Amino acid sequence: MSSNILPDETLFSDFRRQCLSTDNWVNKYDKNGMQVWVEVPSKKIQNAPKVHKIKCKMSIKDVSAATMYDVLHDGQYRKKWDTTMSDSFDIARLSDNADVGYYAWICPKPIKKRDVVTLRSWQVTDDEYIIVNFSVKHPKYPPRNDHVRAVSILTGYLIKPTGPNSCTFIYLSQADPKGALPKWVVNTASQSLAPRVMKSVLKAGQNYNEWKEQNSPDQKPWLYPEQSVLPTMDPAELSIQRADSLEDVDESFKTNAQDSEDSS
Template identity: 80%
Template sequence: MSILPDDAVFADFRKQCLATDNWVNKYDSNGMQVWVEVPAKKVKNAPKIHKIKCKMTIKDVSAATMYDVLHDSRYRKDWDPTMLESFDIARLSANADVGYYSWLCPKPVKNRDVVSLRSWQVMDDEYIIVNFSVKHPKYPPRKDLVRAISILTGYFIKPTGPDSCTFIYLSQADPKGSLPKVVVNTATQVLAPRVMKCVHKAGQNYPEWKQKNSPDQKPWLYPEQNTLPMMDPAELSIQRADSLENVNERSKVEGPDSEDSS
């Protein structure tokens, strides 16, 4: 079986984004809602990290622009204050790639990084992006960062008008390390609206920025523009959270030597 998401994966992700059954509302203010999933039945060995969903009603930015913002890695340097490093590694297909992202965490928590497979689909003016963590042979965990895990993370964007949209972020991610899961779940509910507001502002400023920065270059819409090297998806495997050791957050770091603890 291919590691690449198929139509069923996108359909299921869309269904989760629009579902209300088994989701509890934790926050609702100024066009922003945060929901946490409460599974209908207990599943053995289910992740202890909650699945969270953040929904934002955007009245001044089009769905197409918000979709471009999420894809444009050059622009991310301008709007993402927590980013340490971000780059695309390789193409896997016309609508999938693998990439690296690391980010700052508040002290004494160690900074995190993730290697993820990202895939996207545009149908009937609805935009979907999904990603999950993978093992890449050339990008193992590093000693100076904690390797986090995206079990499933993504976005669903639906137009509500020519310059308005519904923007939904859904995520189940494990930051690993020695953070208690209850702390992770609580912090995520608080941080998600802040991140969404930041992305919204990025959407407001994107058209002006893009006009000055390769306005015709959008390889996520035009695959023929993509200059990334091709990679066989079979070289990747899904990164499981339980195959990574829990790192002591307060441990002293000797240096950025690569070490695969998976």
């Protein structure tokens, strides 16, 4: 296998298209310059995934697109603002615009912690910033006993400047938290959670420049690849992590969930 796992222009342009599309998307939330949509797959698609694709759009009036992009990349800063994160680290560099990393987060009790290993890739042009990620299998980071390994089918951000200190910020995600959570619970929770997450990202953006001045202001390896201290890794050592290849944990109420999720 070659390094075909790395995203190419097709993936970036398809991600952009989904971010800007309104076909088959239903608006679920629209307040204070923030909107949340859920995709309703076309009836023609056989075996469409049960986990909804969710999209959030925020009009930001007081933070530049470049700053919001830095916030999403800056792992040190994330420890300051991401209150649900329990662990996060970059594992290796795959190319100048791609890496592989680990992220774990706390879920409301009694739900177990979740974690993911994802390949992340990014693209910057004159008028937009894109970051995408999807789950991969890494030989040294198999699923852990104390976490449920979740799956990012495709998650990412599209940020477009609307002025020197303003931008449009779009987050799109299709992810399966796995485990025994009924899919309708996942879909409902993600719709209510999304605006909260977006608000915390916005606040992080508003406070970033002041924080960065005190914390290695010149270190931005996502903009300057030569600054990266990560070990390099051959992308061919990774494979895509598909949701159906992970064992579901504690399936005791799966039968009830099936009926409900079909009606959601």
